[in-house]
Amino acid sequence: MGNWKLNLGVLWFGNFLVMAGMTMIIPFLPLYIQELGITDPDRVAFWSGVIFAGNFVTSFLFQPLWGKLADRYGRKMMLLRSGFGMAVVMTLMGFAGDVWHLLLLRMLNGTISGFVPAAVALMSATTPRDKMGFSMGTLQSGGTAGSILGPFIGGLLADWIGFRPIFYITGALLFVASMLAMFVVKEKFDAGKAAVQPNVSVVAGLKELGKIPQLTSLFAVTFLIQFSMLSSMPLIPLFVQHLHPGGENLAFFSGLVGSITGFSNMIASPLLGRLGDRIGQERVLRISLIGAAVMFIPQALVQNVWQLFAARFLLGMFMGGLLPSVNALIRKHTPDGMESRSYSFNSSFLSLGNMVGPTVGGALSGLLTIRGIFLIATAMLFANAVWVSRTLIYRKRGL
Structure with missing residues (x-):
């Protein structure tokens, strides 16, 4: 250690x-x-x-x-x-x-x-x-x-x-x-102990982990987080152009919209992780989901690019508590000896969200404006917070 x-x-x-x-x-x-x-x-x-x-x-x-x-x-x-x-x-x-x-x-x-x-x-x-x-x-x-x-x-x-x-x-x-x-990097890995474990296939491993309701909930949360966050990304440059018509440096402003979210995420992640160690990762995850959901609402209402910057910065602060909390909770609920497999399944769900989110967002852009997609993300993140409450927090309390 x-x-x-x-x-x-x-x-x-x-x-x-x-x-x-x-x-x-x-x-x-x-x-x-x-x-x-x-x-x-x-x-x-x-x-x-x-x-x-x-x-x-x-x-x-x-x-x-x-x-x-x-x-x-x-x-x-x-x-x-x-x-x-x-x-x-x-x-x-x-x-x-x-x-x-x-x-x-x-x-x-x-x-x-x-x-x-x-x-x-x-x-x-x-x-x-x-x-x-x-x-x-x-x-x-x-x-x-x-x-x-x-x-x-x-x-x-x-x-x-x-x-x-x-x-x-x-x-x-x-x-x-x-x-x-x-x-x-040092790792204490007991190769002998791992060798005597049953050689379970990938599908059988997923079924075994799927019997743990907290893990299936966390995998779904990871997918929904990525889906919600990335569904609007293909449309951001067009939205910036709409908010900044005839303005210069559109590519710069479009890049800054994405970067400013990542910057605040980078600042908040260690701080919210430390907070989770004190009050519980489940609570930080729920608070972060609700906060991120709320921060999509002003994005649907902004009238200029500077308001969008502010909303995206605050969104990044709450995003900083999402995946770190999920990763900490996965370790908490995964049986010993299956940690890497559990994280890899979670990574697959993350990749799935990375693929499906922008695809669906781009397809919906013909029916909805990006403002509507922001509100859909709000609804999905609120639903995600309810899911976390039911499957992680209330279950933990035995309710």
Whole structure:
């Protein structure tokens, strides 16, 4: 247990680099696709969506397998498998000769990914229980920081050194983070004890975990959180354009709307995690869900871009209490020896929300404006808070 703070520091850095690497391509992906020979605007838009989503599709499918192997062979081993594997694949993206190469590499990257859930599982196994919320919140802030700065760094580097060198740099940084984890991160894993455990299949493992009502509730909460948060994301640039007609720097303002939410999320995650250690993660999760639901209402009513910035900043503060609380509660309710598998299933539900949310939001945009989608997110998050109350808080009290 004495090494948990050192583990947390190294894995925070690793999460930062992984998420920065995943999001760094966002600003220049359509331009890179054009460099690969696709020039028609409609085909560029199509390939951009397919290539970006390819990573999440395979990640959703393969995360449970890596979780099963982590419980059997160790979380650190899966952490290093993912880190070194993504370092190689990310570097190869810089050598892509056409869009099919890039798509297949993105799908391969999703297949071998799993650094973040492995890091969460490893920290949950090495952190003292009374520090679990703080640990999960701090770890979450690393990934959030990477998601915020990744597109910004990618945009700067694209203008400075071109597209392909960015992939080489990202691969090298992921390699460094993996080497650091290999030599510094410590895990107490009883391989002998794990070897005598029944070799349960992925489907059987899901059924076994599904018998624990708290876990099924938490998996559903993760999906609904991501779905609610991301359903409006494809429409944000158009909404900013509507609020700032004829204004300059629309791309900058659109990026800032997303970044400001991540920035406040990064600040709040460790603080709300520490609060959860004091008053209970269930209560922090419910409060955060209600707060996030309320913060979508002013977004549906804003009249200028500055009001939208303020509402999105406050939304990020409450978002900081969501996934860290879920991760701490998953460890609380997961049987010993199945932690990695449980976190991997949760990661699959998170990837599913990442895929379905923007797709449904884009489809509904023809029927509703983004203001209506904000209100739908409010309703879903309120329903989620009721779900948490019934399945986690009242059940805990025996009501």
